[in-house]
Amino acid sequence: MNDSPEKISFAGRVRNNFLTGLIICAPLAITIWLTFTFIDWADSWVTPYVPQRYNPESYFNIAIPGTGLLIAVVFITLVGFLGRNLIGRSVVSFGESILQRMPLVRTIYKSLKQIFETVLREQSTSFKKCGLIEFPSPGSWALVFIAGDAQGEIAAKLNKDGEEMVAVFLPPTPVPTAGFLMFVPRSKIVPLDMTPEEGAKLLISGGLISPDYKPKQIEGPETAISNATEQPAVSQP
Template sequence: MSESPERISMAGRLRNNFLTGLIICAPLAITVWLTFTFIDWADSWVTPYLPQRYNPQYYFDVTIPGTGLLIAVLFITIVGFLGKNLIGRSIVNFGESILQRMPLIRSVYKSIKQIFETVLREQSTSFKKCGLIEFPSPGMWALVFIAGDAQGEIAAKLNENGEEMVAVFMPPTPVPTAGFLMFVPKSKIVMLDMTPEEGAKLLISGGLIAPDYNPDGAVVPALPAPRKKAAKARRKGGEETTVIPPAET
């Protein structure tokens, strides 16, 4: 005699449907909201400086989202194109020479430029790997992003014992917008195969969303979709039996 499946109450079904809908709608709504918020922010910076005759809103009398963002992208691209030739490079060097003569502004400009050059460098390996370090005490492990090898004075001071030091960034959970910059011996870091995107998901979710891991590198086949009826009951000789469908190959 087969056991009858446990019935779910109407309230339970409504709750499950609501949670399923929330999982579907919430990420979509948040993504749309963040996208339009960023577009509005870019438009608010660029659109007020456009001459009226170049503003589409002047002709259509309708606000077109993304106009300022598109103009900003085109402007930055053109500046980058001009900055690669001799004339554009000369203009950039002239502007930088003026900034270098300003006591406070030159420090801010130099720091910001170094950050962008490091992050946006095509051959840079910064924050492309994840690892684990023992923190805050032995036996307790924290997820970190590998920034790169220690350089300059820090490398000279810390590498005196022959141990190669690595700069790592350890963000907090669940909002990884700040954190600690630490220099750790390379031998003390457990390197991970997960990508920085997967590591960020793990941090933001508080450990709930863990990336899949297959150490052998083999492709794990997807499980077949569950059948609507796993067993079909039928009566034979007055007895109720259960027929189990054969496994799919």
């Protein structure tokens, strides 16, 4: 008896083709839409402050997407270049001294500056590792991003029993833009090999997209003996 594959109806083939096309087109369309939305947002903030004689749109009589974003990138890069020399640092210090005299503004400025310095510092180790902790109850595990060792007053108050405390960020699913800052003993964290990008994909997908994992093979005595027996014997002359 010949085993023939199950025939798929015409409606089933149309549905499968539609789902395949949706998987291909949806991420591409959403990426393009988000990109142009960000470009338009940047243009709407920067372009109104550009003088007409320096605005390319005044010469071509058409809107050129990305003009404001390009000007912003050039301006920020120029400010960074000037801020690295002596004169630029003096100007920045003078401006910060003015902000330090404003009660509400100085708090906002110091907090934002500390956040940007921590996130954008080239040698920062923030959120370069993922781990698991038992949350919200024993036996239940949650994915966290490891920020670093507890420091300052928190370390002095919590590291009393010789157990080092680690700061971790516990984000929600599926939008990991907010969450909980927790201080957990180092021994209670199960480190993971996945990158923070892979961990973010796992959170955003609600556990549907799991990164590939290849267990590390540790060569023990049995493995060494097996490898030795598998090697071909050398014939004696």
